[in-house]
Amino acid sequence: MASHSHIPQLGLGTFGRTGDAGIAAIETALDIGYRHLDTAQSYDTERTVGEAFRRSGLARDAVFITTKVADTNLAAADFMPSVRRSLDTIGVDQVDLLLIHWPVPEDVVAFESYMQALKQAQDDGHARLIGVSNFTIEHLERAAKLLGQGALATNQVEIHPWLQVPILRDYARSAGLQLTAYQPLVKGQVAEDEVLKAIAATLGTTPAAVALAFLMAEGHIVIPASSSRGNLENNFRATAVSLSGEQMDAIRGRNRGYRHINPAKSPRWDD
Template identity: 70%
Template sequence: MVYSSPIPQLGLGTFGRTGDAGIAAILKALEIGYRHIDTAQSYDTEGPVGEAVRRSGLPRAEVFVTTKVADTNLDKSRFMPSVEKSLETLGFDHVDLLLIHWPSEKDAVPFEDYMLALKEAQERGFTRFIGVSNFPIAHLERTRALLGEGAIATNQVEIHPYLQAPKLRDYARDHGLVLTAYQPLVKGAVVSDPVLAEIAERHGVTPAAVALAFLMAEGHAVIPASSSEANLRANMRAKDVRLSEEEMNAIRALDRGDRRINPEKSPRWDD
């Protein structure tokens, strides 16, 4: 599929990249060429992301930074102060994309309250784009009814070769909504997959690069996380991999609905 989004398609997840080691890993990713950096209030990586961007010497406008409002900050009294605190921690006057990290569990906070607050954050210039994370179709429909078609730039969800989420994928395609795949490499599990390994050998790349290339060819953005320079460089090569339809179908056949991120607060998933 042709990718059409302001979000750079290949980015860097920063969960676990804290402290000086985290700054070093993010800085190395920026040196290699990553220009989409994903963080969140709950990751404790907003500080390292901001510091790495500053040390890189890159103009702020060249680095697309995403952060997420934690589900503990969705209440009206905490939402906007938490966004302002994120900007202070990052050292930025705005982020490029602001997401709701998880919907409020059992609507403990009214849906309209935090979604309208998200829109207000955009109107106040705290973010260029807004989006959501871990939203099933029912929540996306509520979002569309409240904010209008095309109001959000992405839904960031768990997607990888073993969890391809066809119902959610098809809904997103029908509405021109990009899905951003977190944990697209299943914490490295794809490396030992024989189907991906065979395709990787054919293309002279790693199985991880093949998994990322597949997801991008499906029209998704991807945010793999790594602190290894070798892996960062290997993952970046996914941008140049062109898979045949036969190879795409072989990877599609790996889907088995294997969801790894499913805490008690999760909404009712579609796939």
């Protein structure tokens, strides 16, 4: 059983890390020192995460594992069987964090039903911590009313230097809820940002590491993905990059509400 009482601030995104190449990438990350793996029922990476974890030889309580219940599994009859399947696929008795991947538009599945099921999964010991993803302030307030303030460990949302979601960020800070920044490198596009490039040149690092250092200094958890050892090492070293107040302000100025992930099922974002 994992003993992390908190979520390691730098984790590994695993979207796309499928098959043998995916296992190899995740194994490389564990070898470098990553101790937080982010998977989901819909990524087809629960198996590769479990396999890489086993091959690493690390103790179960050394690695923080997150998975997410897909929106197709939120109905009452599907929820818990899907969680048990996830545990089987990963090969663990319990995940460290279980998230609702997306809220259901128009409450086609009742919000109360899947949020209570999430809590039940925690009470049954399937997940040590519970949280949500792609939730708006309205969803978060409904969740707090239903489960109590502090029941959720995080809201995982798209955040990067071009999408800093100040309204949601300020709300989360006031509610004591930590945000997890998904797609923190905008699929590698942050490498082209002129301000990040200039700061990186001054510090002798890369724009990606500067982006991750910025997000962590803002208090967010980050889960960048990569399959290359060089980029995995670079991103992992972001924890050692320290930015001045002036550099933080310069990066805050890069926010332009650039949202990369916005499918039809998206809620009305707060930004």
